[in-house]
Amino acid sequence: MTYSPDTAPPALAPQLLQPLQAVEVLASATSVTILCHVHPDADTIGSGLALGIAFERKGIPVQVSFAAPVELPASMRELPGTHLMVAPDAVADEVDLLVTVDCGSAGRLGSLRSRLDGARRTLVVDHHRSNTRFAMLNLIDESAESTTAILARLFDLWGVTIDADIAHCLYAGLVTDTGSFRWVQPDSHLLAKRLLDTGIDGAGIARRLLDTHPFGWLPMLSSVLGSATLVTDAAHGAGLVYALIRCADSAGLRSEEVESVIDIVRTTSEAEVAAVFKESAPESWSVSLRSKESVDVSAVAERLGGGGHRFAAGYTASGSGESVVAALREALD
Ligand code: MN
Secondary structure, eight states: OOOOTTSOOOOSSOEEOOHHHHHHHHHTOSSEEEEOOSSOOHHHHHHHHHHHHHHHHTTOOEEEEOSSSSSOOGGGTTSTTGGGBOOGGGSOSOEEEEEEESOSSGGGGGGGGGGGTTEEEEEEEEOOTTOOOOSSEEEEOTTSSSHHHHHHHHHHHHTOOOOHHHHHHHHHHHHHHTTTTTSOOHHHHHHHHHHHTTTOOHHHHHHHHHSOOOTTHHHHHHHHHHTOEEETTTTTTTOEEEEEEOHHHHTTOOHHHHHHHHHHHTTOTTOSEEEEEEEEETTEEEEEEEESSSOOHHHHHHHTTOEEOSSEEEEEEESOHHHHHHHHHHHHO
């Protein structure tokens, strides 16, 4: 399909775009809303802000937002472009182009999902294996290691200069979604070099996003990891390790502290699959899944109403701790 700005968009089946076609859509926008996913990570925010900066430079009115929680995670507040962010209530009801970044499904937009209806055109830019193609126009590259890596390619095609501000945002998504470059293709190192060559402080960005926690993180880890459970016969004998973070464990701590736990639990050598059950409200859980080689946790998460990548996925669940653990074990068998 080729897009012409003079032609009304087809209101039919979702279209899958190639990068050049996506650039034509971006370049023809007259007003833009960029939406990041709820409980944002550095890839969705870095993508949203980098794209927002690009539109701002082109003189195109742009708003960036996410539905929940109320505040941007503290570790992301130093990213360039946060002046483009608006509260969910302030997101325009009608816009020429709405772009979602790093969102695998419309549900990941939370309450801002309603804004899809008021947009003349909607565009999904994402790298999740489980992406549901929920926009009119969809650019999905599941081989990309971060959504910011997709954007770097779009910027090159679009003629957007990747300067230090945009590089900072792109690097934030790249360093976090690759687990600090632990699982990367060679091209991601080339992209990292290019971003670092703009003069950004890569070490500082990574430290703020990944290696900075208040002292209260340590007793939380002690409590949560102390009750971690290993089930060696789960997942057809591949093994499951899991931990529960109850509301009381994480009281007073940030999302950064809660999200860090999976990266410790997943290192357990006796288990192929790792899970962390995070209680956001009593008996309301968001669940992080990780695997190493043989289990596709994206498929497991989809069975439980969520989604993600082959080796990293998630979903939400409600019920007692025992019942949500039991449901996962069943989905793994
Ligand atoms: Mn991502």
